[in-house]
Amino acid sequence: MQIMTSIAENNIRLDxxxxxxxxxxxxxxxxxxxxxxxxxxxxxxxxxxxxxAETILDAMGNWAVYFLLxxxxxTPLRRLTGWxxxxxxxxxxxxxxxxxxxxxxxxxxxxxxYFDWHEIVNDIIKRPFISLGFMTFVLLIPLMLTxxxxxxxxxxxxxxxxxxLVYPIAxxxxxxxxxxxxxxxxxxxxxxxxxxxxxxxxxxxYFQKKAARL
Amino acid sequence: MSFxxxxxxxxxxxxxxxxxxxxxxxxxxxxMSLATTAxxxxxxxxxxxxxxYPELAKSQFSSADKLTxxxxxxxxxxxxxxxxGKVDPAKNAKNFNPKPWSIAVEGEIEKPGxxxxxxxxxxxxxxxxxxxFRCVEGWSMVIPxxxxxxxxxxxxxxxxxxxxxxxxxTLYDKEKMPGQAIRVLPWPYTEGLRIDEAMNPLTLMAVGLxxxxxxxxxxxxxxxxxxxxxxxxxxxxIVKIRFTEHxxxxxxxxIGPKEYGFYSNVNPDVDxxxxxxxxxxxxxxxxxxxxxxxxxxxxxxxxxxxxxxxxDLKRFF
Numbered sequence: 275m276q277i278m279t280s281i282a283e284n285n286i287r288l289d290x291x292x293x294x295x296x297x298x299x300x301x302x303x304x305x306x307x308x309x310x311x312x313x314x315x316x317x318x319x320x321x322x323x324x325x326x327a328e329t330i331l332d333a334m335g336n337w338a339v340y341f342l343l344x345x346x347x348x349t350p351l352r353r354l355t356g357w358x359x360x361x362x363x364x365x366x367x368x369x370x371x372x373x374x375x376x377x378x379x380x381x382x383x384x385x386x387x388y389f390d391w392h393e394i395v396n397d398i399i400k401r402p403f404i405s406l407g408f409m410t411f412v413l414l415i416p417l418m419l420t421x422x423x424x425x426x427x428x429x430x431x432x433x434x435x436x437x438x439l440v441y442p443i444a445x446x447x448x449x450x451x452x453x454x455x456x457x458x459x460x461x462x463x464x465x466x467x468x469x470x471x472x473x474x475x476x477x478x479x480y481f482q483k484k485a486a487r488l
Numbered sequence: 489m490s491f492x493x494x495x496x497x498x499x500x501x502x503x504x505x506x507x508x509x510x511x512x513x514x515x516x517x518x519x520m521s522l523a524t525t526a527x528x529x530x531x532x533x534x535x536x537x538x539x540x541y542p543e544l545a546k547s548q549f550s551s552a553d554k555l556t557x558x559x560x561x562x563x564x565x566x567x568x569x570x571x572x573g574k575v576d577p578a579k580n581a582k583n584f585n586p587k588p589w590s591i592a593v594e595g596e597i598e599k600p601g602x603x604x605x606x607x608x609x610x611x612x613x614x615x616x617x618x619x620x621f622r623c624v625e626g627w628s629m630v631i632p633x634x635x636x637x638x639x640x641x642x643x644x645x646x647x648x649x650x651x652x653x654x655x656x657x658t659l660y661d662k663e664k665m666p667g668q669a670i671r672v673l674p675w676p677y678t679e680g681l682r683i684d685e686a687m688n689p690l691t692l693m694a695v696g697l698x699x700x701x702x703x704x705x706x707x708x709x710x711x712x713x714x715x716x717x718x719x720x721x722x723x724x725x726i727v728k729i730r731f732t733e734h735x736x737x738x739x740x741x742x743i744g745p746k747e748y749g750f751y752s753n754v755n756p757d758v759d760x761x762x763x764x765x766x767x768x769x770x771x772x773x774x775x776x777x778x779x780x781x782x783x784x785x786x787x788x789x790x791x792x793x794x795x796x797x798x799x800d801l802k803r804f805f
Contacts, residue, residue, distance in 0.1 A: 310755055321577065325627055326775035385769075388778035393764065404569030456764065457672045458572035459745065484591075 287417055302363055306370045309337045310377070329386035334378035337449065339465055341371040342444050346472045353479075365421055368440070371417040373383075375411050403453035410446040413439055444469055503557050508709065513629055522728035523621075524565035529756055539699040541614060541634050549620035549791070558631035558698050560771050565705045566615045566623065568673055568726060569658065569665035577705035584791035586702075586709035586725070596651035600642075605709055609695055611644065616699070617692055617713070622754045622786045624718035626771040626779075634696030635715050639687045654686045655679070655736035656712055657728035665725075673739055680736030680750065681714065690715055690791050708721045716785040749805040753796070754786035758805050 313333055316322045318353045345367040353358050387394050396403045417437055419425070426433050448469055451462040521590045570584070572575035572761070589605040614634055622628045644692050660676035662668045668675045685691065692713040695702060704707040707724025714721050720740050730736075740748035747761055767779035785792050796804075 323770060324560040324771050325574070327769055328574075328627070330775070385775055386779075395764070397764070402761075403762060434677070457568065458670075460572075 288389075295362070298359065299362065299366065302365060306341070306366065307375070309333065317405075327381070331378065331381040331385060333375050334381055338371055338374035338378050339447050341374060341463070342369055342447060343468055343472065345371060346440065346444060346469070350472065369418065369421060372414050375414055378410075379411055395413045403450055406446055406453065407450045410443055410450060413443050413446070417443075441473065444473075490779040494605040498658065501772065514532060514671045520666055521708075531751060540701045541696050541699050542617075544634060544699065545613065545659065547617045550616065550632075551620055551787075553618070553630040554618060554772075555632060556770075556772050560652045561629060561631055562703050562705060564771060566625075566719065567667075567674075567705055567707070569667045569677065570705065571667045571788055572672055573782070576667070577645070581704035581708075582630070584704040584708070586704065587655065588710045589727075591710070591726065593645055593730075594728070595655075595729050596648045596733060597648035598648065609693075609710070612640050612693075614695070617694075619690075619692075619713060619715035620786050621713075621715065621722070622768055622782065623764075624720055624748070624752065624760060626763060626765070627771055628782075629771050633692055633694040634699065635692040635694035636687055638693050638712070639689060640681075641693060642687060646730075650733045651731035652683055653732045653735055654681050654683060655728075655730040655732055656681075656723045656726050656773050657730070658726045660724055674742055677739045678736060679712065679714060679721055679738050680732075681712075681721075682735075683731075684795055685714070685792075687797065688792060690788060716753055716755060716788040718748075719746065721752050751796075751801075753792075753805075754782060755784060755801055755805070756782040757784075758802055763784050 313322070313330055313482060315325065317330075345364060348360055348364040348367065352358060383389060383394060387397070398408045399405070418441060420429060420436060429436065448462065448466050451465060452459065456464055529613045533625050556758060564574050565577040566574065567581070570580040587605075590602055591605060591608050592600075592602045594600045605782050612637055616632055616634055618632045620628060622633060631704040638654075658677040658678045659665065660668060681691070691717075694707075694711050694713045695709060697703070702711065707722075711724040711728050712726065721738070735750055738750060738752075739749065741750060754765075759765055761782075765782055768782045772782075783789075
């Protein structure tokens with residue numbers, strides 16, 4: 275709080291604030307890696323339970339979805355708190371979605387199919403929940419590739435339009451979760467509820483802006 | 489002291505002449521087991537020696553596969569009556585008390601009745617059966633069950649000519665089985681077999697595993713084991729056995745008729761609609777290693793294939 279009040283007073287203090295902001299990213303980065311580090315720690319200490327392949331596959335998929343929800347929370351949170359600094363974390367959260375989704379896909383390819391490409395292609399063609407999961411991953415690729423400054427500048431207005439893909443991606447990931455569930459839908463229902471609040475927020479903002487323009 | 493501990497084993501069922509003598513002896517055994525417990529408490533005996541079924545006949549049907557560890561068998565369960573997570577049953581079944589337990593046997597039989605579990609199990613010779621266990625989800629275990637052939641029991645109850653199927657029902661008691669408070673499945677859990685499947689010598693009524701009583705999370709005090717069918721057919725904590733003329737409806741079939749058939753025989757050539765059944769993850773093997781090939785009828789073709797000759801197994805999945 276002391277730092278906050280002194281921002282207006284002098285530039286030397288401002289530097290201190292900037293360094294806190296600079297610290298923010300690496301600290302959050304470490305936190306985002308914690309789920310993976312937890313899994314690795316458990317793998318080395320025999321803590322993944324009777325079916326580690328399933329534990330890893332599920333955990334990576336869950337964390338990809340959690341980071342998707344975290345990414346989508348950034349904009350509403352900025353508007354509600356007025357803290358602009360959080361937007362600087364959005365790209366990192368988004369890249370962690372891709373990171374955990376990749377590990378989820380790798381776990382499937384390795385533990386579930388053991389690199390049997392014939393079976394994998396078969397699965398993608400024949401099984402809706404795997405088709406959907408695969409398509410969701412494919413859609414993440416352009417977002418990951420265009421997540422740097424150079425691409426933002428190059429794509430201009432198209433960049434924003436491209437990155438609106440995050441909305442169908444989030445819906446597809448949630449449906450993927452529903453389609454693979456056997457009987458207990460508690461977890462995907464909670465995710466669907468959170469996602470609908472986040473999407474509703476955007477709809478409300480969109481219509482408010484539209485009304486303001488009229 | 490070894491004389492006292494050996495005593496329970498000396499009581500053979502053939503020596504039992506009357507109910508009263510039997511009960512006197514049970515009292516004696518109880519007192520002895522209390523004494524044994526006291527000894528264990530005092531550290532004179534290791535727990536390993538206090539197993540419920542220390543001496544069991546071996547079976548020709550036993551698999552030579554490497555046994556899954558007791559720890560894995562007890563900590564990785566699909567038993568939705570105690571929660572839908574794999575580790576939930578181990579936690580939520582801790583306080584489940586399967587004693588006393590009674591079983592109702594009814595329907596198309598000459599001698600229906602309700603029996604105390606002890607009396608129900610008493611007439612049969614228990615044996616150890618090491619069976620492969622294949623879950624519909626694509627994982628498998630190798631489990632040393634303790635039990636008796638269901639056929640032995642069925643013969644006792646003299647089914648009528650109308651008895652074409654056997655239906656099994658799990659206990660429905662929200663107080664004892666907290667998972668039943670949520671309707672993830674239409675309780676009570678029910679399962680069924682065709683009478684010839686039930687009479688097959690492989691079909692087992694299990695009351696234990698690893699030489700001991702069934703752990704609660706594995707379906708205490710009594711469950712069905714049908715090793716050539718997917719795991720969910722192996723209904724747990726049975727309170728009712730009903731002989732019927734018509735095919736019973738299994739619980740999973742009720743909520744997913746396209747995914748879980750009445751037969752549900754292990755079959756690598758018939759996929760579950762959402763995943764392939766060609767391979768399985770053997771619990772206990774390194775997770776980075778490839779899965780193993782699933783065998784037709786889980787490797788029990790020799791004993792059971794004839795039950796389905798002429799049947800289209802893709803249709804009757």
